[in-house]
Amino acid sequence: MNQAINNLNRSFYNSNRWLTLASDQPHQTMTFDLLSRCSKNQQQKRWILCVGGDETDLQPLTKHIDHEKLLRVYPNLKPITFEQIVNALLRGNCSTIIIWDKQFNASQLDILKSSAKHGKTECIIVNHHKTLH
Numbered sequence: 001m002n003q004a005i006n007n008l009n010r011s012f013y014n015s016n017r018w019l020t021l022a023s024d025q026p027h028q029t030m031t032f033d034l035l036s037r038c039s040k041n042q043q044q045k046r047w048i049l050c051v052g053g054d055e056t057d058l059q060p061l062t063k064h065i066d067h068e069k070l071l072r073v074y075p076n077l078k079p080i081t082f083e084q085i086v087n088a089l090l091r092g093n094c095s096t097i098i099i100w101d102k103q104f105n106a107s108q109l110d111i112l113k114s115s116a117k118h119g120k121t122e123c124i125i126v127n128h129h130k131t132l133h
Contacts, residue, residue, distance in 0.1 A: 018116035019109065023127040034098065034124065038065050041095035041122060047071050049088060051080055053100035057126070075102075086111060092119035099125045 022033070038048050038061060049071045050058060062070065071094075073080060082104075088097060089112065097116075102125065104112065116123040 016113060018122060019113040020122070020124045021109075021127070022124065034061065034126075037122065037124065038096055038098075044095040045069070046095040046121075047093055049073065049094045049097045051075060051085070051097065051099045052102065053098070053126070057100055082108060086115045089115035089121050089123055090119045092121055094119075094121050096122045096124065099123070101127055103127070 020037075041048065047069055048061075048065060050061070051073045052075050053072075058072065085097070085099065088094060104125065112123050112125075115121075
């Protein structure tokens with residue numbers, strides 16, 4: 001299963017502009033990649049929506065992205081459904097939607113990819129393993 005996910009990560013990351021899966025990357029590498037994508041997408045003057053993530057995930061973004069165009073949703077306070085994510089992608093009000101630590105099956109990933117393409121919204125799914133201290 002993990003090998004299949006890794007293969008999906010590589011194929012989406014390398015060949016698809018609309019849907020990126022990122023996982024198990026060093027934090028600095030992932031942060032740089034997110035910053036460069038969001039900085040580029042911010043030029044479109046549309047929202048950047050962050051679903052989930054903790055303060056350490058978002059801190060680099062909040063330092064370099066226009067706060068007036070950065071939205072944050074806390075799924076632990078109000079759960080976000082798959083349909084809500086799809087609708088946000090389809091509307092195209094966001095240049096980028098970043099979703100932290102949420103798992104999707106292959107069928108859902110296909111729907112996210114086509115919805116992102118339709119709405120011209122880049123969708124980035126970041127899954128990383130938290131280390132307990």
